[in-house]
């Protein structure tokens with residue numbers, strides 16, 4: 003058989019292998035949190051967008067919730083402002099919220115453009131549109147960190163309307179309080195709250211690590227299946243730290259609020275989203291509730 007014919011057969015086989023997963027997730031909502039360094043490489047960004055477009059075109063309902071923390075910090079620097087964080091959250095004064103909103107809108111429309119370019123319909127909005135995300139001002143250990151919001155309510159009307167009209171919603175992490183002031187929201191928190199409200203089948207965090215490491219100094223120690231208890235223990239002993247702490251906390255809340263499967267994947271790895279969804283073993287780390295251990299073990303066995 004010629005090499006060319008062999009290649010075609012391999013492609014056909016790959017498509018057939020994807021069939022059970024297409025059937026399983028057909029019509030299901032999949033929330034993709036896209037952020038961090040995984041967003042900084044243009045070619046990679048196009049590849050992530052193509053993966054999301056493919057999910058849509060085979061009948062799933064992807065929703066993108068994006069970050070842009072690194073871009074916000076870079077623009078603050080260009081404007082002569084030092085980025086400041088408190089427990090992983092940006093200290094957001096009056097000037098910073100304006101800059102954050104501008105940068106997040108820019109990131110938002112870039113993702114919409116890339117989706118439209120590959121032929122799927124997308125609408126970019128923020129949590130402010132249709133009063134989707136209502137917040138209270140957040141305090142960290144009693145400390146005022148400015149216009150940072152703690153989500154108190156998600157109204158899914160706009161998202162539902164977009165999904166029903168076949169658009170991919172692309173959502174920036176902003177919200178308003180009861181007096182309609184704008185607040186900056188950690189994008190992991192926004193993704194988790196939206197996944198909970200939408201009763202999503204899957205919530206996938208695309209970030210800049212292979213998954214969750216058992217030992218941060220050992221890149222071969224990625225944990226494929228991490229229970230809520232093990233995750234809490236790793237935080238306790240300091241093996242999960244920095245930005246991974248709020249991410250894991252948001253994973254745990256999402257699971258407890260009814261999101262079926264929550265994953266942390268390497269957004270720098272080409273096609274990681276497809277590898278997770280269309281293979282039995284998946285990649286990265288899946289976080290699960292101990293009560294569901296048997297179910298998750300048979301999924302990957």
Ligand SMILES: Nc1ncnc2c1ncn2[C@@H]1O[C@H](COP(=O)(O)OP(=O)(O)O)[C@@H](O)[C@H]1O
Pocket residue numbers: 037038039040069071190208209210211213214215216217218241242243244245246247249
């Ligand atoms: N146990 C761990 N396993 C993997 N990453 C970890 C761990 N503990 C801390 N981290 C850090 O968490 C970072 C991801 O969190 P963060 O930077 O907030 O991501 P994002 O910007 O994508 O939201 C990784 O780059 C890594 O440095």
Ligand SMILES: CC(=O)N[C@@H](CCC(=O)OP(=O)(O)O)C(=O)O
Pocket residue numbers: 036037038039068069070071072074090091092102150151175186187188189190
């Ligand atoms: C309150 C707060 O910290 N908001 C974040 C929102 C963006 C974000 O979370 O982006 P990543 O997911 O790319 O880190 C910020 O200003 O950086």
